[in-house]
Amino acid sequence: MTTEHQSRAGRPRSERAEKAIIAATLDLIADGMGVAELSMEAIAARAGVGKTTIYRRWANKEDLVVDALATIRHPLPPLAGESVRDDLVALLDLARREAGQRRARCAMNVALSESDRSKRVSERFYKLALEPRRVAMREVLSRGVANGELRPDLDVDLAMALLTGAMIFFNKWGPEGDLPEDLAERVVDHAMAGFAPRA
Amino acid sequence: MTTEHQSRAGRPRSERAEKAIIAATLDLIADGMGVAELSMEAIAARAGVGKTTIYRRWANKEDLVVDALATIRHPLPPLAGESVRDDLVALLDLARREAGQRRARCAMNVALSESDRSKRVSERFYKLALEPRRVAMREVLSRGVANGELRPDLDVDLAMALLTGAMIFFNKWGPEGDLPEDLAERVVDHAMAGFAPRA
Amino acid sequence: MTTEHQSRAGRPRSERAEKAIIAATLDLIADGMGVAELSMEAIAARAGVGKTTIYRRWANKEDLVVDALATIRHPLPPLAGESVRDDLVALLDLARREAGQRRARCAMNVALSESDRSKRVSERFYKLALEPRRVAMREVLSRGVANGELRPDLDVDLAMALLTGAMIFFNKWGPEGDLPEDLAERVVDHAMAGFAPRA
Amino acid sequence: MTTEHQSRAGRPRSERAEKAIIAATLDLIADGMGVAELSMEAIAARAGVGKTTIYRRWANKEDLVVDALATIRHPLPPLAGESVRDDLVALLDLARREAGQRRARCAMNVALSESDRSKRVSERFYKLALEPRRVAMREVLSRGVANGELRPDLDVDLAMALLTGAMIFFNKWGPEGDLPEDLAERVVDHAMAGFAPRA
DNA sequence: GTATAACCGAGACGGTACGTCCCGTCTTACC
DNA sequence: GGTAAGACGGGACGTACCGTCTCGGTTATAC
Incomplete structure (x- = not known):
């Protein structure tokens, strides 16, 4: 039996919140903001989330942006391998x-x-x-x-x-x-x- | 009296200040800041200049950065032209x-x-x-x-x-x-x- | 079977926790805090107790403070009654x-x-x-x-x-x-x- | 001649702002708030002033409250001096x-x-x-x-x-x-x- | 003996306010 | 009129607690 319950004590972090934050970040970036213009308060508001919930996961704006960008999938194209x-x-x-x-x-x-x-x-x-x-x-x-x-x-x-x-x-x-x-x-x-x- | 100096009345702008501002800007950029992190107050302090003096010449940070970068000389190398x-x-x-x-x-x-x-x-x-x-x-x-x-x-x-x-x-x-x-x-x-x- | 104990089902509240909370509250007050500066999280931490355990017993900070102060004994001195x-x-x-x-x-x-x-x-x-x-x-x-x-x-x-x-x-x-x-x-x-x- | 001009360099502090801040503070206190419930942001908003303008004058809420309270005049009553x-x-x-x-x-x-x-x-x-x-x-x-x-x-x-x-x-x-x-x-x-x- | 229920600690949640930093503007005294 | 100084209203920063809400687990009585 492999009950390797990795879960930490306390209420687990909300996956929903995490996704909303990432989505809000990408939305705002795509809305034409640079990293600097982008504001944590705007992200929190757009995601319907407290600022704390963001800072609990990412230490600062940049870290968040990195992770947000990382979620954009960059799939490799199929390579025929013929030439x-x-x-x-x-x-x-x-x-x-x-x-x-x-x-x-x-x-x-x-x-x-x-x-x-x-x-x-x-x-x-x-x-x-x-x-x-x-x-x-x-x-x-x-x-x-x-x-x-x-x-x-x-x-x-x-x-x-x-x-x-x-x-x-x-x-x-x-x-x-x-x-x-x-x-x-x-x-x-x-x-x-x-x-x-x-x- | 007809002093023909075309220059507008009042004290002329200080060339010294202008140079100090540009230099301070480039220094700070070179010190590893992005444009967004770069602060006008830091530039003014580093240049030993009032913020007014900067804003009289450039409408905002970007304009200043553009001009500052422009002052970096990018000379062409001598081209032998042989091959x-x-x-x-x-x-x-x-x-x-x-x-x-x-x-x-x-x-x-x-x-x-x-x-x-x-x-x-x-x-x-x-x-x-x-x-x-x-x-x-x-x-x-x-x-x-x-x-x-x-x-x-x-x-x-x-x-x-x-x-x-x-x-x-x-x-x-x-x-x-x-x-x-x-x-x-x-x-x-x-x-x-x-x-x-x-x- | 008619055990006449009126106590409700489930685990009874911990007397130990209650005492620790009161003690922590008084300690912190005595450590020089006003009621407003006193924080529930500090009390919980000091008492080694979850915040839930506090809020289950007292609706808010004031109620807790009231009860905590009330536990301080204020005994009357013996009065000789002669003059x-x-x-x-x-x-x-x-x-x-x-x-x-x-x-x-x-x-x-x-x-x-x-x-x-x-x-x-x-x-x-x-x-x-x-x-x-x-x-x-x-x-x-x-x-x-x-x-x-x-x-x-x-x-x-x-x-x-x-x-x-x-x-x-x-x-x-x-x-x-x-x-x-x-x-x-x-x-x-x-x-x-x-x-x-x-x- | 006594030109003991005490004025410091730069734009002088606005007396108007100062008064508005004190007034807002007293208003809010009188509106039934304790010192702790009172918020700097509410004071700033009520006074029509940036928070900076408050913090430039007082290091924290308490200092402001003290000064605000101090402005309440407590005039001495006239003492006849007869008995x-x-x-x-x-x-x-x-x-x-x-x-x-x-x-x-x-x-x-x-x-x-x-x-x-x-x-x-x-x-x-x-x-x-x-x-x-x-x-x-x-x-x-x-x-x-x-x-x-x-x-x-x-x-x-x-x-x-x-x-x-x-x-x-x-x-x-x-x-x-x-x-x-x-x-x-x-x-x-x-x-x-x-x-x-x-x- | 085993459900079941209320408890427990931990800690995440959406918020509010904190005190700081910088923005771009305005207002002084001085030169 | 240009200049250094510095105050102005504003807005975002990252932090600390609020009071609430889950979690996994514990400890009692009740069936």
Whole structure:
């Protein structure tokens, strides 16, 4: 028998409250607020919750924001695994599509913005949102190197920086409005082919 | 009496104060604050200036930050113009070196972070800091396309995104401490050669 | 089966908890808190008891304080009954000695202080602590009037106010530290003799 | 010329705000609140003032309350100076009349209540409200001793305690409603004559 | 002997007020 | 008229308690 009753003494914390807080936080962030403009009192009010209930779970605003952002699911796209090119396109196209969504976009901004001041925020976000994709991308590239689709001396980290960085750049300073649908394809093709003239 | 000084009546604004304010702002940003955490009262105190003196010149914090960041010089490196590869390396290596400097790094962070919250900050930063380099880079690439160093169907914008994005990426999520000295070279070489196996 | 115990079903209330709560309350009051500063959570913690256990017995802080103060014993001194003067001295000297005790002193303060805010506190205190002494004092004075020790037209209530009031006054605004040992005697002598010059 | 300009740098504090704060405080106290129930936020709101403006002047609620109570004028009654008896009656009758007024009554309660916990409050109140009367009463009694109206060995402090204490007692535990109009006279007469039968 | 019921401690709940910090504005005296 | 100083009304911060509400568990009587 495994009665490993982990429950602590006293009334257990309300799952309902927790969800309401996270939801309120994401709503307010998506409503166009930056992390700094976002107020705990507004979150509490919107969630129908006392401030205490928030501070019992998170020590400060940033911690809450991190966890809230972390709850946004960033599922990996299905990778066919047939060609490196197609898999990379799938991965990058996910980023392109997310750029059009308020929540994901804000999450990215927040993660980028806090990096120097509060390491924890960006590190946490990195772990939860970026890491899985980077792992997937690394596998795709490594596989490519192994099976000869990519050149054997490829610097995988560098290749990832080129691909990911390009998407970040377009996200930030790309053309107004939605990014072109074939952007991911073109980025991958250019990166794989290089700039050199075809021999 | 006809003193022809066009200046308005009264005491002229103190240049000294203005400089002190800008300096204090940059110092505080470099001391690890985000734009939101940065406080006008702290700037005024650090600059030895009344808050009035700040608000007379800038309507709010953001405007001040924009101008402060703008004062950071972002000189272009000398470009030999002999080969596309060398010129690109020179441009990217500047970014690598700046990543080691507190001020420039923080400026970059601020610019990246504020993009949603206050378009003006990141746009202004783009104009002042990135635009000139992008123009230079575009020239280098276009010249390469023209003279056959690069393949004729190269998407120059996309190539710039790959190169710039990689540097931004390393800046943010690269290894701890200074970036390796040959980073720029390796980025350029990989980008130009592509990932495909050498035929 | 007809066990005639009237007690309701279920676990009986813990006498131990009740005593601990009262003790904790008095301790905290004696530690220099006013009724308002006194916190239920501190009482519960000090008593090693859940807040529920307190609120099950008392509806609010005031009720608890009232009951706690009521548990302080205020025994009457033995009255020889031989002379009005000696009996009055005995009664007043009790008050003088109590002024030196933390608990009794604080109880007095609380009773005095809460009179407007919460009538119940001061009324209850009056009933339990002052009333018995006033009854005794009234008897002493009445006996004196009856047996010619005191003048026949003496206003007994007023005489009691003079005597009691003087002790309260010294309690509150008297000299620092313990009151002089002969204070009760002197108060009684002055009150009985009056201020007028001896004929 | 006496340009002893005491003014400090910066904008001077608003007398208007100060008065509004004091008035709001007294209003709320008179509206039946104890010191503890009284809230700074309510005071600020009622006074149309930011909390900062209050805290700039007073460190905490108690300090404010003390000063607010102190502003209640407690003018001395005119003393004819013809007889000790009449002057004492005048002094005590003032206390009787004040007992009927909400504000003065609350002030007294507050002063009494805080004595143990926060010495400052009661000491300050004592200085401002009670001291002047005690000085006056002492003078009256001393004059009486000097000119033979009172007996030469009278303990003036003790006499004052009897008189003042009696009034405090009636204030607290006297009959419901207003005190009888001739109370002061009767207290003084009893105290001066003593309890002893007239020789 | 086993339900059942009221108790117990712990501690989370929605709130209110605290005293602090900073906002962007206003108001002085001085230069 | 510009300047440093600093007060202004306002709003959010994170903390402390309020009095209420669950929890899992204990301890009695009642069946």
